[in-house]
Amino acid sequence: MENLHAYRLLMNSYLSCPYDLVRSKESLQCAKKISLQNFINNVINGFFSKSCKEHHVLALLKMVDTYRRDLKRSVFDSTMEYTIALATITDHFLQITCDYIEEGNHTYVEHDKGLIINQYNEDQYSVKKLLTEVDEELSLLYAKEVCVELQKSFRCLPDVIELIDMMNGERHLYFPSKDGSDQSDFIYYSRPLVEKEINRICS
Template structure:
């Protein structure tokens, strides 16, 4: 199933946020970023990701002496107090996500092995990529000095293999083009399962990264080729399900049966 539209999209800047949204589901990307369909529905994944970003950001702004478990716990409690539990599937689900993310945040934040402040802390940067003829923009969550160059950490609520590949490619291309150097390590940290995916890029990865982003740009430009992601998890958390069903004539659940 595809979206039948008569126009193509003009891309002046490729952002990590847009690419992440597209990978999760092209239909969702289409309604949110192409048609700019307005929705006030805030789903729990977006809300918890915001909390994660806030906690990590504020924790790294503390002095070295203040960066301990008690400070991290206070930050987590402060941020979670702003969430309405009704956006979760149930009270049990709310407390389950709260317990898991709290436990993993406490472990990961207080286990850091450097006393030096980050080079970048949730900095949104852009650079022009000649091969793509496009600006590439992404947010560097935590960038720290390492022995040979620097390490970039990305904190996500959850990430599948496709999302991890996306961030590895993005960071490799962006780092080389913006800084003239590759990071020693890329770490994608997931807070729902407490997993850390570590990747040490080489110059050979730059070619693959540019090819990957060229492909992403190509498919982004033509909405007639967009396909809905067959994922109950994504559909259940998507505020555009009704619009999606109207355009395809089917429900997301029926799509999974084919």
């Protein structure tokens, strides 16, 4: 039971910030991604916690201004790098927010995971996640874990999972197979990492 609880905490943490689990050898680079991801999550959670009437660009910019103060400047190589990263992410925030306002869809955020859910009806929904950086391996593993977790909540798979790289604006689309046959790889690849972290948490 203790391990199951630790697993749930770990998976929520992974969906919120995957870089915290898949640590690279470049610890400072990893710390930078984690700090930026926490900033992105806070802005998104803060924005979508507002009423629909307050979903406008000015509200977003206020969120950016509020949470940028929590960014750890020590993980950046220079003030210029910090400024460029903040400006780049803010620019992509504005593009995404403008798209959302124009679409006017029924959208909400799972706050503990930072997943943006757009639900059309009981059986159809899409998922969007804003990530600091996305590479091909992370994209595949992350999307599969989103499927595993959300199927428990919705009892059906999302139509599409969109992962947005906030540093370059690229969008990675993942279309889950309805029979779930493409999700088993996540367990295989992630199990050693998961077990290692669970043992650390429970020790």
